Amino acid sequence: MDKKEAIREIEELREKINYHNHRYYVLAQPVISDAEYDALMRRLIELEEQFPDLITPDSPTQRVGGALLKGFVQVRHEERMMSLDNTYSEDDLREFDRRVRQAVGDQAYVVQQKIDGVAVSLRYEDGIFTRGATRGDGQTGDDITANLRTVKSIPLRLFEGPLSKGVLIVRGEVYMPKEEFARINNEREEEELEVFANPRNATAGSLKLLDSREVAKRKLAFMAHSPLRPEGWQSDSLYDLLEALKQAGIPIIPNMRRCDDLRKVLEYIHDWENERFGAPYAVDGVVIKVDSLPAQAELGHTAKSPRWSVAYKYQPEQATTRLLDIQLSVSRTGSVNPVAILDPVFISGTTVSRAGLFNESEIRRRNLRIGDWVLVEKGGEIIPQVIKSIPERRDGSEREFHMPTHCPVCGSKLVKYPRDVAYRCINADCPAILKSSLSHYASRGAADIDGMGEKLIIQLVDEGLVKSIADIYDLTREELIALERMGAKSTDYLLKGIEGSKHRPFERILFGLGIRFVGATGARALVSRFKDIDELMDADLDELSEIEGIGPVTAQSIRDFFDNPRNLELIERLHKAGVNFSTEKIDEINQTLSGLSFVFTGGLEKMSREKAGQEVLKRGGKVSSSVSKKTDYVVAGADPGSKFEKASTLGVKIISEQEFLRLLEGK
Ligand SMILES: [Zn+2]
Structure with missing residues (x-):
């Protein structure tokens, strides 16, 4: 293949892969199988290996890789990245609406769900993703481009259109889907690492990793909510601009709505109050923005937040219940962990009766005594947590908890290694x-x-x-x-x-x-x-x-x-x-002895009795240690014992080692 042909095919492949990537990661509507997708990718890698000078940073093959970073470089934001005013009260929203109308007249609002993630800013130049940064202090943030490249829902190249020319700055949230959050916490538990308290912490922790290959293993996702107005952009509506991002291939937070007035905004808030628990990501509120870009400019901002936007946060669902007991669980690696046993209580869709308490100092920090009334909440709407006790409700019968010095089960002395938070039982026979x-x-x-x-x-x-x-x-x-x-x-x-x-x-x-x-x-x-x-x-x-x-x-x-x-x-x-300790495929061997039961007696010549037994099992047969009427074959080796006699009395078929070997071969 000459270079000209390669250039053409590479372009074609990249375009196809970008299209399918978008269908899969942004729209969640794939139109080809994973195998077909992998084939396109393999072909692209093959061509790029042949013509390495044709590799460009926006190629889909370039999401993961690059050197391990020593630290993050600081970058200055094009425009300050502000944080929003938060409120839990509808009265505050009415006040916000009043101030807006007083300054710039009646306004329509764009409302979107507030995702519990980490804010980032993305920069595209002529449609190519060139830089991504954290908010930092608002003026400067960390350059986390390499980590953001691994997020599959962030397009490395935009679709052709009005936004694929010049500079485009998009702000949004990187988040961890609930399912991925659960998977990672399970894995961390398995590997004895501390679990993440909520998806937001997990996302922030992932984005701070200096090895982008590690970041790629956490399946982070991105959704945009705040584009800066690009130069030469005609429409005055934020809603239209967000729609244009969607056309360019950038995911935006779904269920966006344009509301003509505050009444409609409040309706939206109520609609999502309970619905949000069904979303695949954690939603903790609703963000309200003035739709008109000129009105936004006129309203301006205070020292720390814009005057044209506000975040309404849902009250985290909490409940009070009794802390019935603090029990200790001993894990398979010997770590001894306190667990809160709660009077069952219903929170955010499920009944909660147990909650991890991590260690003794956490119990002190939350001021927990056995018998206390406690406040329970679900972190990131997922993990039950005991937030604190309610000391006002104590009647004097509550008991303080003390971490034992000895294993609650075997009584051996617990040890604590340096840098290990847990106490451990190290008795191998515990x-x-x-x-x-x-x-x-x-x-x-x-x-x-x-x-x-x-x-x-x-x-x-x-x-x-x-x-x-x-x-x-x-x-x-x-x-x-x-x-x-x-x-x-x-x-x-x-x-x-x-x-x-x-x-x-x-x-x-x-x-x-x-x-x-x-x-x-x-x-x-x-x-x-x-x-x-x-x-x-x-x-x-x-x-x-x-x-x-x-x-x-x-x-x-x-x-x-x-x-x-x-x-x-x-x-x-x-x-x-007879436990399987090899990758040899069991399925590949025909189940020729299926349902047949064997008993071995005496010494075999060609193989050990264990091995012979394994061969029977592999072919679907059974091996027993004693002869009964249900035995199909007794294999008699040299110097057979009492089993031989028993088989004769019961009339069970007795075969020699040679006959057994022929059976194994299926003859
Ligand atoms: Zn023990």
């Missing part, structure tokens, strides 16, 4: 830690053991039947059925669930082991590099750190895990039990 590890291992994203719920796990540990994850695989029918509340049916269901858990994909078993800092994503990254547990266990620190998504801390943690003899013993036992 039943609390074992229970959490078991429920993590049995959970849906891990080994997914049907029938093994929280209650049963507590029973198994308390009865002493399970002292390690591997003990699950030694549980017998007799042991289980003897447990309280376990019938024959639930026992069989559980045994089937335990059997099934051996065949989960390697990455899920790895995740289930609960290696510190290795979440589901980390486990996937490891599995894409190492085909089985032996390869992974042999990897040194350098090899581990090289893997995308595995940092030095995680690499060290993985190494530490495999250097601990207790963990090696665990893996060996799981391996022997």
